[in-house]
Amino acid sequence: MDNEEEYELLVHNDDINTFQHVVDSLMQICGHGHFQAEQCALLIHEKKKCKVKTGPPATIELMYELLAERGLNVEIFDEQSSPSKDDGKED
Numbered sequence: 001m002d003n004e005e006e007y008e009l010l011v012h013n014d015d016i017n018t019f020q021h022v023v024d025s026l027m028q029i030c031g032h033g034h035f036q037a038e039q040c041a042l043l044i045h046e047k048k049k050c051k052v053k054t055g056p057p058a059t060i061e062l063m064y065e066l067l068a069e070r071g072l073n074v075e076i077f078d079e080q081s082s083p084s085k086d087d088g089k090e091d
Contacts (some may be wrong), residue, residue: 001066002065003004004027004056004083005056005057005078005079006054006055006057006060006078007054007055007056007057007063007076007077007079008051008053008054008060008062008076008078009051009052009053009054009055009063009067009074009075009076010032010049010050010051010052010074010075010076011026011040011044011049011050011052011067011072011073012044012048012049012050012073012074012075013044013045013048013073014072014073017043017072019045020043021070021071022040022044022072023037023038023041024037024068025056025067025070026040026041026052029063029066029070030052030053030063030067032052046080049075050054050091051089056091057069057078061076064076073084086087087091
């Protein structure tokens with residue numbers, strides 16, 4: 001299964017969502033622990049985006065939908081269109 005395609009889920013900074021809302025969303029939707037969710041939220045704030053999860057397309061697409069429903073600015077990349085490696089922390 002080494003050749004199975006994986007997607008990356010990025011969260012972008014915005015002026016709408018609070019830091020705590022982002023942390024809570026990452027914990028509840030992506031399964032992050034509190035520390036990891038806070039680190040991702042800091043990167044989102046400071047670097048304007050953060051890769052928060054990598055996984056199978058169906059999993060990432062579901063997380064995308066759930067985070068978007070919570071008002072987060074999210075984006076999906078596949079392996080071929082992946083953004084540069086300095087996008088922040090990944091799970």
